[in-house]
Amino acid sequence: MAGKSDQELVVECLNGENGAFDQLVLRYQLPMYRTALGIVKDPDTARDIIQIGFVKSWEKLASYNSSHQFYSWLYRIIINESLNHIRSARKMELVSSSQEDDQTPHLIMVDKEEHRRLHEAIAQLGDDQRIVLQLRHFEELSYRDIAEVLEMDEKKVKSRLFSARMKLREILVQA
Numbered sequence: 210m211a212g213k214s215d216q217e218l219v220v221e222c223l224n225g226e227n228g229a230f231d232q233l234v235l236r237y238q239l240p241m242y243r244t245a246l247g248i249v250k251d252p253d254t255a256r257d258i259i260q261i262g263f264v265k266s267w268e269k270l271a272s273y274n275s276s277h278q279f280y281s282w283l284y285r286i287i288i289n290e291s292l293n294h295i296r297s298a299r300k301m302e303l304v305s306s307s308q309e310d311d312q313t314p315h316l317i318m319v320d321k322e323e324h325r326r327l328h329e330a331i332a333q334l335g336d337d338q339r340i341v342l343q344l345r346h347f348e349e350l351s352y353r354d355i356a357e358v359l360e361m362d363e364k365k366v367k368s369r370l371f372s373a374r375m376k377l378r379e380i381l382v383q384a
Contacts, residue, residue: 213229218230219233219279223270230270233279238263240348241283241284244344244348245258245291247343247347248295248340249291250328250332255291261290262286265286266286285359295336330377330380331377334376337369338372338373342374344359
């Protein structure tokens with residue numbers, strides 16, 4: 210099953226093959242987690258969100274439109290769940306950064322400080338800007354894929370990304 214396309218796995222799921230959905234979860238759990246984490250800034254909350262997102266995608270699989278990419282549909286579910294959490298909780302936490310073992314204590318401290326400043330600056334962006342930055346720079350999605358996930362045209366994605374970068378730059382320069 211590992212070599213099958215998303216579309217094939219979805220068809221198998223809809224035909225009652227339970228292992229097919231497990232393959233989709235294995236395929237997408239890490240990028241979905243990173244996306245949720247980039248939005249909500251809390252590892253436990255991000256894990257909860259992807260669990261909810263995968264359950265919802267399982268429940269709504271019959272409504273999935275196969276003319277679109279499965280991962281775009283799944284990203285949309287995860288993003289919506291993340292935004293719903295932010296709206297209801299109205300709190301954001303910083304992501305703790307992991308460091309490489311071969312760095313000196315001074316470099317680790319400098320990297321942690323830069324990482325903290327960057328995440329604080331990103332947290333000051335609006336949801337729309339933060340999401341487009343997350344998808345482009347942390348998930349490395351193409352403009353076309355981001356446009357599909359966010360249901361907008363590529364020009365708007367590029368414009369939003371440009372605005373997000375300029376705002377981020379402004380925040381970092383002021384800090």
